[in-house]
Amino acid sequence: MKPSKESVRAIKLRLKEVWLKNRGREVGAVIKEINPIIRGWANYHRKMVASETFKNLDSWMYWREQRYAKHKHPNKNSTWRKNKYFGRFDLKRGDNWVFGKKETGAYINKFSWFKIERHRLIPGLHCPDDPNPEVQQWFREKGARQSRDKNESWQKIAKNQKYVCPVCNESLF
Known part of the structure; x- marks a missing residue:
């Protein structure tokens, strides 16, 4: 598109x-x-x-x-x-x-x-709400991958919060 x-x-x-x-x-x-x-x-x-x-x-x-x-x-x-x-x-x-x-x-x-960012599809039927530990791990790794595009101070904050918003418990990415 x-x-x-x-x-x-x-x-x-x-x-x-x-x-x-x-x-x-x-x-x-x-x-x-x-x-x-x-x-x-x-x-x-x-x-x-x-x-x-x-x-x-x-x-x-x-x-x-x-x-x-x-x-x-x-x-x-x-x-x-x-x-x-x-x-x-x-x-x-x-x-x-x-x-x-x-x-x-x-x-x-x-x-x-400005770097073009391609949309990556989520494999299979993965859903962030899935309780399966493998799926949860995949989403954590996805957040870590996305944080690499941010500056150092942003990365540090995200890592300290385990890539999750402390207020709403949603992924930062």
Whole structure:
């Protein structure tokens, strides 16, 4: 299942409105406003078959970023604009075409940086309410596997609580 065309159209429209609203504003303000939108949309859709959609949105964003830079500096050439706004902001990634503010190191996230999470089926007739110890063990291991995707402090809290919410006794994952 892919993100719907309407959803892609809506995110493009929303991002376009932000770009147009912030046309003359400072780059840091634009980044601050756009990143939460990208993060929210990408996190919602990363459980789908969305990698192709993410690549297309990254390409679309690149041209939006170019237009912003050209509007902000119409008399400067493309090399100057590239040196001013594009670079390798996140050293862990091999991407030299990241739009950002070099003075502060702030940059716009790319959709394709969000890891796609595939849905895993529960084997057989397993149910979290099944009293069978083997089934209970499988769900505990599932929680431990899912916790590895979280940061260290989140993992520590989850492990201390045995991957179960102390209030409602539901799995944390």
